[in-house]
Amino acid sequence: MRKLQQIIVLLHACSRLSPRMIVFMIRRILRNRLATVFRQSYRKRLGAIEDRLPKIGADVDSNPALERMAEFYCAEYNEMADNAVLGKISLYGKLVDFKSPTDVNWNHYLPEEGDHQMWRVKLAHMGYVCPMLVNGEACDYAAVAELIDGARRGTDMTAAGAFGSFWFPYAASHRILAIGSGLMMARSKGTLPLKTEAAVIDFLRLNAAFVLDNIEHELLNNHVERNLAALCLYFSCVDAVPATIAKRLECDIKFLIEKTVLGDGTQVERSPMYQGLSVASLEVMAQAPFLSKNLRQILLAKVKSVRRAFAILCHPDGKVALFNDAWHGEVPLWRGPKAPDGRSLLAEGGYGRLSQGNNVCLMDAGPIGPSWNPGHGHADFLSLEISLRGERVVVDPGTSRYNTGAERARERSAAAHNGPIWQGFEPVEFLSCFKVGRLAAAQLIEEEFLPADTIAGLFCSKLGVIGRMVRHYPGVGFLVADLWVGKAPGQVTWLVPASWGVESRPLGFVLRSLEGNMEVFISSLSPLDSVVNSSSHWANSYSRVEAAHELCFWPRYSEKSQSLLTWVGYVPEEGDIKEDGMELLSRLKIIISKT
Secondary structure, three states, X not given: OHHHHHHHHHHHHHHOOOHHHHHHHHHHHHHHHHHHHOHXXXXXXXXXXXXXXXXXXXXXXXOHHHHHHHHHHHHHHHHHHHHHHOOEEEEOOEEEEOOOHHHOOOOOOOHHHOOOOHHXXXXXXXXXXXXXXXXXXXXXXXXXXXXXXXXXXHOOOOOOXXXXXXXXXXXXXXXXXXXXXXXXXXXXXXXXXXXXXHHHHHHHHHHHHHHHHOOOOOOOHHHHHHHHHHHHHHHOOEOOOOHHHHHHHHHHHHHXXXXXXXXOOOEOOOOHHHHHHHHHHHHHHHOOOOOOHHHHHHHHHHHHHHHHHHHHOEOOOOOEOOOOOOOOOOOOOOOOOOOOOEEEEEOOOOEEEEEEOOEEEEEEOOEOOOOOOOOOOOOOOOOEEEEEOOEEEEOOOEOOOOOOOHHHHHXXXXXXXXXXEEOOOOOOOEEOOOEEOOOOEEEEOOHHHOOOOEEEEEEEEOOEEXXXXXXXXXXXXXXXXXXXXXXXXXXXXXXXXXXXXXXEEOOEEEEEEOOOOOEEEEEEOOOEEEEEEEEEEEEEEOOEEEEEEEEEEEEOOOOOEEEEEEEEEOOOOOOOHHHHHHHHHHHHHHHHHOO
16 A cells, blocks of 8 residues: 555646656766666767866856855865865765775765765765865875775776665755865965876866766756856856856856746745845856856846845844755855844745844745756745844744654644644655655735735645734734644644743643753744643754754644644733734635635
């Protein structure tokens, strides 16, 4: 029965692919199999592509986009550069000592990572080479040459499984972006030895040939975005771009931004982390001199909107919200202009924000992701993240792993999130690391239907309709109104980091910061069937989890409808807040009746 269910989910997933994606998927499958059988033929094919590519020019200068790309990788990897010189690689909190940069095992296997070896893939990104080039001295430059030499000798793209590890096109794209931008910055210092520079240039040319031959059109989304950004970086650094390549990249980039960058700047996979990666990638594309002036102008406008959306999806600490697949540390802290105080809506992306200073509430009220490939989506419909005075109070369960298993399934489930749900009902079918069968989507309520200082969304399923509306009381807190119209019992679970101590009170809890003197109240203004505080966990970093409190509220059950008013604020609910909540519920009833 389980096998049949998996087949059904897989068929659902495949049925949503476009003919173009199916063609490229078949091509990838054939490449994966035939390259291991006709090994010499594949090597000759790639060698011929490489020979036709121009090398990075001797007199090419850096530009602001390349400098920002180098800063992007330095921000993530700067602290590990000294260890990498010695062959010690630390990724996601796991240190592996290979003894020497020449002897790095590029096929290193971690049993706990199962069917998705993220540590090995991250190793293959070689992002740590960027700070070694940018800030390095003689020992760093020598180690860079040794890492590249070891990678050339220790990997084989015609070996079984190679296309899923070191020669994964996504990893090769990151190598081009990290090492290419680092090279240009190192050149500007005038201290890079000719031997290291030559090794880097030849290695980049090989990777560019590989990515050019293996753009991941079958996956689209952030994979193709990274592929094209890498190629734009490479060909921005050569003396002359072959006309056929320039034309092909022009067409591919146009298709990419039409498909994956929504009108409000949200990246279509709706991950705040991948949104940050889009900022970096599109900036490189926008500066590519071989693209047409018209396309570069379009890209510059897209960069502006993508940066705005990213600012909206960040908390006061500059770190991203953790909706869908996201974690901290993968993109630098946001240091650009902050989202304006008040209400900000990403109408197409399905995100809403209420904020004033260091008080922020973010809501996810959109689809799980693009229908053709929603693999990075979670069932976090109408979920919230709340920061008060810059401290995260209500958090998303986050993403601690990509490999298949019970924890990956839990982190993607509706039950693990802060949205209002139907007890025991999961609206989305997940399979393995990234495949999704049955889809679902929430809907962000448009601004014209909302009173001031509120955001709202709806979620429809076979069990009924759920609505959520949040009102901001600046300097005091947030009032959350939830309404279920259907015959199943509802539930809301607030996930709170263990950095807060939790004490029960009638119809709710008092939270006290263990690191300061702040006190926060999470309490119901509605009758409840029960309220429970249990132990749980969340992940704000990949491969690591932290303890958390799971505060579960069950509204009083009714066969017609159920409602719940929850106060999250510095002080106990007071004054007219409950009356305001009843008004919000009335508005939700009207909106739902028109759905």
